[in-house]
Amino acid sequence: MTVAVKTFARLADAASAVSTERGARFLAGGTLLMRAVNEADPSIETIVRSTDPAFVHVAVSSARVELGAGATMAAILAERELSFLHRVARAVGGPAVREAATVGGNLFAPSPYGDFAVALLALDATVTLAGGYGQRELPLDELLAGRERGASLVSKIAFRRPPGETFRFATVTRVHPKGLSVLSIAALLPLTNARIAGARIAYGAMGHTPLRAKAAERALEGRALDAAGIAPALAVAADGTSPRDDAIASAWWRREILPVHLRRLLLGVDQV
Amino acid sequence: MKTPIQLRLNGEEVAAFADDGANLLDVLRESFGDLTVKGGCWQGTCGTCTVLVGGNPRLSCVTLAESCSGNSVETVAGLRRGADLHPLQSAFMEHFAAQCGYCTPGMLMAAKALLDRNPNPTREDVVDAICGNICRCTGYEPIIAAILDAARKGARRSA
Ligand SMILES: Cc1cc2nc3c(=O)[nH]c(=O)nc-3n(C[C@H](O)[C@H](O)[C@H](O)COP(=O)(O)OP(=O)(O)OC[C@H]3O[C@@H](n4cnc5c(N)ncnc54)[C@H](O)[C@@H]3O)c2cc1C
Ligand code: FES
Ligand code: FES
Numbered sequence: 248m249t250v251a252v253k254t255f256a257r258l259a260d261a262a263s264a265v266s267t268e269r270g271a272r273f274l275a276g277g278t279l280l281m282r283a284v285n286e287a288d289p290s291i292e293t294i295v296r297s298t299d300p301a302f303v304h305v306a307v308s309s310a311r312v313e314l315g316a317g318a319t320m321a322a323i324l325a326e327r328e329l330s331f332l333h334r335v336a337r338a339v340g341g342p343a344v345r346e347a348a349t350v351g352g353n354l355f356a357p358s359p360y361g362d363f364a365v366a367l368l369a370l371d372a373t374v375t376l377a378g379g380y381g382q383r384e385l386p387l388d389e390l391l392a393g394r395e396r397g398a399s400l401v402s403k404i405a406f407r408r409p410p411g412e413t414f415r416f417a418t419v420t421r422v423h424p425k426g427l428s429v430l431s432i433a434a435l436l437p438l439t440n441a442r443i444a445g446a447r448i449a450y451g452a453m454g455h456t457p458l459r460a461k462a463a464e465r466a467l468e469g470r471a472l473d474a475a476g477i478a479p480a481l482a483v484a485a486d487g488t489s490p491r492d493d494a495i496a497s498a499w500w501r502r503e504i505l506p507v508h509l510r511r512l513l514l515g516v517d518q519v
Numbered sequence: 520m521k522t523p524i525q526l527r528l529n530g531e532e533v534a535a536f537a538d539d540g541a542n543l544l545d546v547l548r549e550s551f552g553d554l555t556v557k558g559g560c561w562q563g564t565c566g567t568c569t570v571l572v573g574g575n576p577r578l579s580c581v582t583l584a585e586s587c588s589g590n591s592v593e594t595v596a597g598l599r600r601g602a603d604l605h606p607l608q609s610a611f612m613e614h615f616a617a618q619c620g621y622c623t624p625g626m627l628m629a630a631k632a633l634l635d636r637n638p639n640p641t642r643e644d645v646v647d648a649i650c651g652n653i654c655r656c657t658g659y660e661p662i663i664a665a666i667l668d669a670a671r672k673g674a675r676r677s678a
Pocket of ligand 2: 557558559560561562563564565566567568569578579580581
């Protein structure tokens with residue numbers, strides 16, 4: 248094995264190393280990257296790590312949530328104030344995976360992985376990129392759209408804490424109790440006078456990266472969350488998606504079952 | 520390049536040099552000679568390599584060994600106390616929870632992680648604790664029964 252490992256106390260230094268060293272890859276929990284290292288992936292020459300405490304810091308106030316990108320699924324599950332995200336964190340692998348898997352790593356996990364990123368997309372999260380010359384913030388949609396391009400290091404993720412019971416998440420798997428997602432759906436469903444106002448819906452495994460269901464969001468605007476109110480959204484549920492055939496499911500099947508599970512999520516019927 | 524790695528392995532301070540980028544599974548087996556830790560896939564998918572790092576379950580095959588330096592690591596080699604088997608090991612024997620035995624080290628450590636935190640687990644807790652561990656032989660039910668039985672016996676002993 249010929250990879251070098253470089254560990255930095257400051258995240259900014261790690262970010263510089265990722266962008267300047269040849270063949271450098273950032274290692275967070277390692278649940279995906281270490282596979283590639285074990286397989287001697289020739290594109291990986293240097294593993295960059297950081298022990299910066301800010302990287303794993305989790306801050307929750309009544310209005311806002313800030314997650315260090317190095318926060319693990321286990322850390323999310325340990326935080327009572329983040330109970331609305333517990334179903335999401337529990338969807339990511341078994342306990343040993345959750346102990347290592349980070350929120351930041353999930354943003355870069357190839358489909359059908361990326362369940363946590365789906366939730367963050369519905370929550371309208373912004374990400375902060377660490378760089379040798381300072382930090383930059385951008386919407387998660389933008390990061391996901393350009394993620395293949397980049398050697399950028401995400402230092403933290405932030406979003407408004409969803410009021411009441413407005414956030415919902417479901418993952419569909421064929422293997423129980425724990426299989427990879429056939430698809431996942433997250434929705435932020437704010438109501439004004441019992442009508443939807445500004446819904447955000449995101450899908451996992453329905454495209455190359457987690458993506459927004461913009462047609463369904465538009466069709467829900469001003470509607471009630473009942474069978475008649477959601478019907479137009481279900482009719483356009485799969486618009487703009489481009490699922491793939493993989494070992495878990497075919498693209499056709501993903502498109503077929505998407506409205507069924509979106510319906511259950513919107514009506515609050517528990518998934519099986 | 521070689522990197523120094525120090526661990527508290529099953530309560531004993533140990534140190535060795537390992538290849539840069541080496542995973543914990545290979546280092547435990549090759550540098551520290553702990554062959555109770557098994558490798559199945561080296562991809563994080565089978566769970567047989569599960570060990571406890573700082574008391575938490577981790578897949579040693581996808582854990583960078585040097586990230587554990589200075590930490591405690593527990594493996595099946597540390598479960599037995601002299602001639603006495605750990606209650607989990609006895610329960611696995613009593614319930615025929617091992618056939619070929621390849622998944623057993625990972626199952627035992629995943630179960631230990633659960634019982635260390637939650638001595639009175641429900642069946643659902645047990646299923647979740649081992650949901651990342653694949654067994655191709657037993658059909659899982661004997662393993663679940665063994666873990667629940669070990670929990671009951673452990674609870675009786677400490678009562
Ligand atoms: C058995 C098993 C089951 C799994 N099940 C699921 C599942 O159900 N759902 C799911 O979503 N995922 C699943 N995963 C995939 C994976 O564990 C998660 O997606 C996890 O969140 C990845 O995070 P990590 O910290 O381990 O990433 P790493 O392996 O450390 O990194 C993955 C990639 O992201 C990059 N990266 C990591 N952190 C950052 C950062 N802060 N900034 C920029 N780039 C970064 C790395 O360079 C690398 O390219 C599973 C994995 C395994 C092994
Ligand atoms: S060898 Fe580690 S999960 Fe299979
Ligand atoms: S006993 Fe054979 S794999 Fe579990």
